[in-house]
Amino acid sequence: MGETDTTWTDPSCPVARATDLVGDRWSLLIIRDAMDGARSFTDFQQRTGIARNILTDRLRKLVAHDLLTQVDAPSGRRKLYELTDAGADLFPVIVTLRQWGERHAFADGEAHSKLLDAHGSPVPALTATTTDGEPLTADNTYIQHVN
Amino acid sequence: MGETDTTWTDPSCPVARATDLVGDRWSLLIIRDAMDGARSFTDFQQRTGIARNILTDRLRKLVAHDLLTQVDAPSGRRKLYELTDAGADLFPVIVTLRQWGERHAFADGEAHSKLLDAHGSPVPALTATTTDGEPLTADNTYIQHVN
Numbered sequence: 001m002g003e004t005d006t007t008w009t010d011p012s013c014p015v016a017r018a019t020d021l022v023g024d025r026w027s028l029l030i031i032r033d034a035m036d037g038a039r040s041f042t043d044f045q046q047r048t049g050i051a052r053n054i055l056t057d058r059l060r061k062l063v064a065h066d067l068l069t070q071v072d073a074p075s076g077r078r079k080l081y082e083l084t085d086a087g088a089d090l091f092p093v094i095v096t097l098r099q100w101g102e103r104h105a106f107a108d109g110e111a112h113s114k115l116l117d118a119h120g121s122p123v124p125a126l127t128a129t130t131t132d133g134e135p136l137t138a139d140n141t142y143i144q145h146v147n
Numbered sequence: 148m149g150e151t152d153t154t155w156t157d158p159s160c161p162v163a164r165a166t167d168l169v170g171d172r173w174s175l176l177i178i179r180d181a182m183d184g185a186r187s188f189t190d191f192q193q194r195t196g197i198a199r200n201i202l203t204d205r206l207r208k209l210v211a212h213d214l215l216t217q218v219d220a221p222s223g224r225r226k227l228y229e230l231t232d233a234g235a236d237l238f239p240v241i242v243t244l245r246q247w248g249e250r251h252a253f254a255d256g257e258a259h260s261k262l263l264d265a266h267g268s269p270v271p272a273l274t275a276t277t278t279d280g281e282p283l284t285a286d287n288t289y290i291q292h293v294n
Binding site for chain 2: 028088
């Protein structure tokens with residue numbers, strides 16, 4: 001990543017490194033909005049309703065971590081933000097959060113936004129499976145720790 | 148969810164509701180550790196290194212949101228924490244965070260823990276695809292917003 005001075009919470013755990021980089025609500029919502037076409041400070045501010053000073057801080061961190069990059073707007077004046085390859089690669093994280101939210105954070109019939117493919121079909125649930133398609137959960141997997 | 152008084156950041160967005168419920172580093176690491184077998188306050192405290200007052204707060208919230216449930220230890224004295232069905236269903240979220248971390252938050256050759264299936268094989272990458280297996284990204288999907 002861009003910053004070499006990151007102090008990791010749990011250096012050998014990829015989950016912990018990921019959450020150190022993007023594991024806060026605002027960073028995840030900024031990434032969500034960038035995937036949905038937000039590019040300017042104002043875009044992000046209006047979509048999230050985030051306070052300007054917090055948005056400034058989170059955008060700065062996401063750029064420092066190489067998840068967003070700043071580009072000049074065609075008109076010249078403003079800076080725009082674009083996802084880097086690493087930022088765009090958070091798509092499965094955002095989709096699994098979305099799909100979990102759909103399953104567990106809405107009452108029956110309560111309206112929510114939907115993620116659709118180019119043909120207007122809902123994106124199928126991302127599930128962990130073996131290469132043979134056997135379902136995987138925390139109960140039939142284990143973590144091999146390193147020291 | 149358990150608390151009916153939740154104030155949602157962006158009520159119609161499932162990503163935002165999910166991040167309101169679990170979108171902070173400590174909650175995600177507590178869920179990670181519960182999936183890896185942590186059950187007591189001390190288990191969580193030792194694995195995350197989290198300050199006790201923050202751990203107390205996060206465990207309380209995760210129980211209030213029905214992601215963890217408290218059970219009596221066989222010995223009687225202590226309370227143990229177990230994932231609810233909704234908590235266990237965060238497995239794909241934790242796995243996609245892990246897999247993103249493996250791809251983007253480690254230098255080549257840097258050691259990290261691994262998630263293995265019962266046969267010792269790495270868990271294949273979770274990717275978004277159509278039902279026909281066509282890869283999906285933010286560029287070939289769109290969000291249908293509701294009002």
